[in-house]
Amino acid sequence: MPTLHDHAHIGGQQLRPESLMMSYGYTPAWSEGAIKPPIFQTSTFVFDSAEQGKAYFELAYGLRQQGPDEEMGLIYSRLNNPSLEILEHRLTLWDGAEDAASFASGMAAISTTLLALLKPGDVVLHSEPVYGGSDFFLKNVLPKFGITAVGFRPTATPEELTAQVAGIEQGRLAMIFVETPANPTNHLVDLEACAALARQHGTSEHPIRLVVDNTFLGPVFQHPLKHGADVVLYSATKFLGGHSDLIAGAALASKPLMKEIKAMRTFMGTMCDPNTGWMLMRSLETLKLRMERAAQSAQIIADWLRAHPLVQRTYYLTHLEHCPAQQDIYRRHCLSPGSMISFDIKGGEPEAFRFLNALRLIKLAVSLGGTESLAEHPATMTHSDISVPEQAEMGITAQMIRLSIGVEDPRDLMLDLEQAFEAVGMVKARELELA
Numbered sequence: 001m002p003t004l005h006d007h008a009h010i011g012g013q014q015l016r017p018e019s020l021m022m023s024y025g026y027t028p029a030w031s032e033g034a035i036k037p038p039i040f041q042t043s044t045f046v047f048d049s050a051e052q053g054k055a056y057f058e059l060a061y062g063l064r065q066q067g068p069d070e071e072m073g074l075i076y077s078r079l080n081n082p083s084l085e086i087l088e089h090r091l092t093l094w095d096g097a098e099d100a101a102s103f104a105s106g107m108a109a110i111s112t113t114l115l116a117l118l119k120p121g122d123v124v125l126h127s128e129p130v131y132g133g134s135d136f137f138l139k140n141v142l143p144k145f146g147i148t149a150v151g152f153r154p155t156a157t158p159e160e161l162t163a164q165v166a167g168i169e170q171g172r173l174a175m176i177f178v179e180t181p182a183n184p185t186n187h188l189v190d191l192e193a194c195a196a197l198a199r200q201h202g203t204s205e206h207p208i209r210l211v212v213d214n215t216f217l218g219p220v221f222q223h224p225l226k227h228g229a230d231v232v233l234y235s236a237t238k239f240l241g242g243h244s245d246l247i248a249g250a251a252l253a254s255k256p257l258m259k260e261i262k263a264m265r266t267f268m269g270t271m272c273d274p275n276t277g278w279m280l281m282r283s284l285e286t287l288k289l290r291m292e293r294a295a296q297s298a299q300i301i302a303d304w305l306r307a308h309p310l311v312q313r314t315y316y317l318t319h320l321e322h323c324p325a326q327q328d329i330y331r332r333h334c335l336s337p338g339s340m341i342s343f344d345i346k347g348g349e350p351e352a353f354r355f356l357n358a359l360r361l362i363k364l365a366v367s368l369g370g371t372e373s374l375a376e377h378p379a380t381m382t383h384s385d386i387s388v389p390e391q392a393e394m395g396i397t398a399q400m401i402r403l404s405i406g407v408e409d410p411r412d413l414m415l416d417l418e419q420a421f422e423a424v425g426m427v428k429a430r431e432l433e434l435a
C-alpha cells in the first residue's frame with residue numbers, strides 16, 4: 001500500500017501542495033477505482049474481531065503506547081472518519097504541519113483548542129482586534145473557567161509587549177493568541193517577536209503556546225508555524241471552503257499538541273461532518289488558484305481605490321509606506337497582500353451606507369474569502385459589539401468599508417464600485433443644492 005510519503009514524492013522530490021490536493025492520502029483501489037474518495041457517511045465502523053476492537057480502544061483512550069507500525073483504527077465518526085482523515089492529511093501540506101484536525105466551524109476549532117491547552121488560573125495574552133466570536137469567547141466564556149484574557153493593542157511596540165508579559169504573574173501566562181492580519185484594519189502582528197517572548201518566559205513545566213488564527217492570509221500566503229507558532233487555526237468557512245456554502249474549521253500543530261486538541265474534540269463533539277469534509281476537499285483543489293486570482297484583482301482594485309477622489313485612505317498590505325515597522329513584518333511573514341481591502345470613504349456613516357446600498361455586483365454581506373466579492377460596514381456590523389472609543393483605538397472608523405474580493409473580473413468590480421461612488425457623489429450634490 002502506498003504511504004503518504006510515496007504520495008508526496010517523485011524521485012525523492014517533494015511535490016507542491018497544489019499538485020497533491022487531488023490525490024494525497026487516498027488510493028482509488030480502496031473504493032472500486034473511484035478517482036474521488038466517496039463520502040463515508042457512516043457513524044460507526046465494524047471491527048474484524050473483538051481483539052481488534054479492544055486494541056483500537058486501548059489507543060483511543062491512551063491505555064497503552066502505539067506500536068511503531070500500528071495505525072489507529074476506525075471506531076466511530078466522532079473520533080475519526082476516512083473522509084476527515086484524508087482532508088486532514090491534505091490540510092497539513094500547506095502549512096507544513098505534522099498533523100491537523102477538522103472542526104464543525106472556525107469557532108469550534110478556536111474554542112476546542114483553547115479549552116484543550118488552558119486550565120483554571122491561566123492567562124491568555126491576545127492581540128486586538130480579533131474576530132468577534134473569538135473576542136466574546138476570550139472575554140466572556142474563558143473567565144467562567146477561571147482563565148483570564150488580557151488584550152494587547154495592534155500598535156504595541158515590542159518593548160510594550162515585553163513589559164506586558166513581564167507584568168503577568170510568573171507561571172500564569174499559558175498562551176499568546178494572535179490574529180494577523182487583523183480584521184478589518186489589516187494590521188500585522190510580529191509572530192517572530194511573539195514566539196521569542198513565549199520561549200523566553202515559558203518553561204518546560206509551564207510552556208507558553210503561540211496560537212495563530214491564520215484565516216485571512218492562510219494557508220497559501222502566510223505560514224505561522226514557520227515563524228515560531230505552535231498552533232495554526234482556521235475558519236475553513238472562508239478561503240479554504242471558498243464558496244460561501246459551508247461552515248467548518250481546522251487546527252494544525254505538532255503531533256503531541258494535536259493529540260491534546262483531538263482528545264478535547266472527541267469529548268466536545270466539535271468535529272466536522274463527513275459531507276462538509278468532502279466539500280472542503282473539493283475546495284482545496286482550487287484553493288491556490290482562487291486565492292491568487294483574488295489577490296491579483298485586489299491589488300489592482302486597492303491601487304485604484306487609493307487614487308479615487310472619494311477615498312480618504314486604504315488599508316491594504318502593499319500600502320504600508322507610512323509604517324516601516326509594518327512593512328518589515330509584511331516582508332518577513334506574508335507572501336502576498338491577499339484579497340481583503342478596507343478603505344475610508346470621504347464623509348462618515350451616511351456616505352458609507354449610501355455607497356453600500358448602491359453596490360450591484362458586489363453583495364452586501366459579512367464573511368469573506370468566497371468566490372463572490374462582498375462588502376460590509378465593520379463599525380455597525382462585524383465589529384458593532386466593540387464600543388466606539390475602543391473602535392477608535394483599534395482604528396475602526398465610521399466611514400470604513402471592508403471588501404472581500406472574489407474571482408470576478410476586476411474591471412467589472414471597479415465598474416460596480418465606480419457607480420456606487422457616483423451614487424454617493426450625486427446624493428451629496430443634491431443635498432448641497434437643497435441647502
Ligand SMILES: *Cc1c(COP(=O)(O)O)cnc(C)c1O
Nearest residue numbers: 105106107131213215235237248
Ligand atoms: C469567520 C472567522 C472566524 C469564525 O469562523 P466560523 O467558521 O464562522 O466559526 C474566526 N476567525 C476569523 C478571523 C474569521 O474570519
